[in-house]
Amino acid sequence: MIQINEHYTKLQASYLFTDIARRVEAYQKANPDAKVIKLGIGDVTQPLTESVISAFHRAIDEMAVDSTFRGYGPEQGYEFLRTTIAQNDYRARGVAIEPDEVFVSDGAKCDSGNFQELFGTDTVIAVPDPVYPVYVDTNVMAGRTGAWADGRYQGLVYLDGTPSNGFVPSPPDQPVDLIYLCFPNNPTGAVARREQLQEWVEYARRNRALILFDAAYVEFIRDPEIPHSIFEIPGASEVAVEFRSFSKTAGFTGTRCAYTVVPKACTAYRTDGSPHSVRDLWSRRQTTKFNGVSYPVQRAAAAVYSPEGQQEIRALSDYYLENARIIRSGMEAIGHSCTGGSDAPYIWVDAKGAGSWDLFEKLLHTAAVVTTPGSGFGKRGEGFIRISAFNHRERVEEAMERIQAALR
Numbered sequence: 001m002i003q004i005n006e007h008y009t010k011l012q013a014s015y016l017f018t019d020i021a022r023r024v025e026a027y028q029k030a031n032p033d034a035k036v037i038k039l040g041i042g043d044v045t046q047p048l049t050e051s052v053i054s055a056f057h058r059a060i061d062e063m064a065v066d067s068t069f070r071g072y073g074p075e076q077g078y079e080f081l082r083t084t085i086a087q088n089d090y091r092a093r094g095v096a097i098e099p100d101e102v103f104v105s106d107g108a109k110c111d112s113g114n115f116q117e118l119f120g121t122d123t124v125i126a127v128p129d130p131v132y133p134v135y136v137d138t139n140v141m142a143g144r145t146g147a148w149a150d151g152r153y154q155g156l157v158y159l160d161g162t163p164s165n166g167f168v169p170s171p172p173d174q175p176v177d178l179i180y181l182c183f184p185n186n187p188t189g190a191v192a193r194r195e196q197l198q199e200w201v202e203y204a205r206r207n208r209a210l211i212l213f214d215a216a217y218v219e220f221i222r223d224p225e226i227p228h229s230i231f232e233i234p235g236a237s238e239v240a241v242e243f244r245s246f247s248k249t250a251g252f253t254g255t256r257c258a259y260t261v262v263p264k265a266c267t268a269y270r271t272d273g274s275p276h277s278v279r280d281l282w283s284r285r286q287t288t289k290f291n292g293v294s295y296p297v298q299r300a301a302a303a304v305y306s307p308e309g310q311q312e313i314r315a316l317s318d319y320y321l322e323n324a325r326i327i328r329s330g331m332e333a334i335g336h337s338c339t340g341g342s343d344a345p346y347i348w349v350d351a352k353g354a355g356s357w358d359l360f361e362k363l364l365h366t367a368a369v370v371t372t373p374g375s376g377f378g379k380r381g382e383g384f385i386r387i388s389a390f391n392h393r394e395r396v397e398e399a400m401e402r403i404q405a406a407l408r
Contacts, residue, residue: 007143010153016133016376017041020360027364037399039327040370042186042345042388044251046319048300049312052250055303059296073292076283077104077259081298085259088305089244095231101263101279103286104293104301106256108216108245112180113138114289115212115241115260118281119178119268126157126176128169130187130348130377130384132214135180151379160380161188167339167348168192171203179204181230182214184221187377187386188348189324189340191226197233204239210268210278211240216258219249219317221343237263241278248320248345248390250304250313257293257301320345323396324389330400331387334407345389348374359385367402 020040028036048056062068076082082099090097105111113134116123121143127135129152136153139145146154157176159169167190168183181200183192204211213230221228230236242261246252262279269275293301303309321342328341331349339348349371351359356373363369363385374384389396 005141005143007141007145010140010145010147011137012148015137016372019376020370020372023361024364024370027368031368034368036364036368036370037391037395037402038370039387039389039391039396039399040372042248042390044248044253044316044320044390045392046251046316048251048255049309049316051303051306051309051312052300056296056300059299063296070295073295073298075287075290075292076100077102077293078295078298081302082259084302084305090229090231090261093228093232095229097231097261097263101261103260103262103282104298105258105260105286105290106293107247108214108243108258108260109134111258111260112212112214112243114285115282116142116144116178117285118278119210120271123178124157124176125155126159126172126179128161128180128182128185129158129379130161130167130374130381131180132182132186133377135212136378151375151382158378158380161185161190162380163337163339163350166190168196170196171200175207175209177207177209179209179211180214181211182216184217184344185340185346186214186217186344187346187372187374187381189344189346190348191221191223191343193225194227194233197227197230197236201230201233201236201239205235208267208269209239210266211236213240213242215242216245217248217344218244219313220321220345222321223343226343231261231263237265238267241266241282246301246304249317250301250309251316252297252301255297255300257297317345319393320389323391323393326393326396326400327387327389330404334404336407341389347387347389349385349387351383351385353383356382356385363403363406367399367406369399369402 082102086099161167167188230240245258266278267275324341327347328338337350341347356375360373372386374381
């Protein structure tokens with residue numbers, strides 16, 4: 001008799017964004033003439049830039065010629081892209097990352113979800129709350145939690161993000177093994193300052209723990225005092241892994257390219273306490289389960305780092321940040337306090353006493369605007385909604401007019 005992995009049955013009935021899509025679909029069926037504006041899911045709307053598209057076309061043309069055709073590429077990624085990433089995203093900022101510490105993939109979501117496979121099922125996991133659901137759900141699937149009870153999974157250590165700490169939680173009083181951090185944060189838009197990250201690195205070093213640092217939204221940082229990488233913190237290369245993505249940086253949500261940095265110094269431990277290279281574990285996992293990102297996509301990603309490409313992606317992030325400014329100022333004008341929207345593309349909005357799903361439903365049914373209920377990101381998200389800046393300017397402006405009319 002084939003048996004299921006019963007840990008899957010602990011998962012809540014549906015994935016957050018699936019539930020949102022179902023509710024929006026029902027609303028649209030009941031209101032076929034309504035012009036729905038979606039500011040919920042963090043999907044980009046601006047097209048790929050000229051430099052990226054030109055590189056894409058050239059690489060596709062290469063695939064049509066016998067002498068330049070490529071089949072299977074290296075699972076870790078082509079050398080030209082890994083070298084470019086190491087130089088531009090790290091060494092240029094004084095961080096000594098080498099190309100062979102960079103692993104190119106098809107998404108930061110995939111990598112942040114898969115990385116937990118490297119560790120034992122008795123690993124003690126710490127997650128922020130509010131939290132990107134993938135961090136939690138993949139550990140539930142792996143059997144590292146108990147049942148769902150009172151809005152949380154038993155067995156996880158939750159790190160409370162609240163208005164009082166600016167949604168940047170401090171290390172827990174107890175020791176944990178694996179820590180998920182995301183800055184600029186999804187969903188709250190909060191950013192962590194150098195001293196806050198230093199506190200986490202010191203905690204990880206004391207407890208021989210590992211930080212999984214999701215930096216997918218680094219392109220939106222404008223404050224020069226905010227670190228772009230956890231590896232800017234001394235000692236982090238021994239206790240941290242970093243995920244980055246071209247999805248929001250360069251509009252690759254439909255193109256799929258990202259990378260994970262695993263320094264050679266990064267260490268985990270066997271049951272007898274002896275050290276083992278995390279980089280070697282991830283390399284073994286990727287070479288077994290992943291065939292690499294296509295050559296044209298990697299050429300397109302490399303074009304992001306050209307002088308023209310850098311100007312183009314800066315313009316893209318500026319566009320979305322202006323959307324974020326419009327959203328935040330619009331919500332604050334009608335009395336809603338907000339986090340994010342200045343160094344991040346998400347605006348975390350206090351619902352002023354309303355339930356998260358209640359405000360979601362009100363905005364959907366009275367303004368035809370889709371947001372994301374904060375409770376979908378964890379217990380501490382109740383009483384908030386997330387609004388995404390990823391849409392066309394005219395739709396963002398119209399959405400804010402509708403929201404203000406609905407909530408005044």
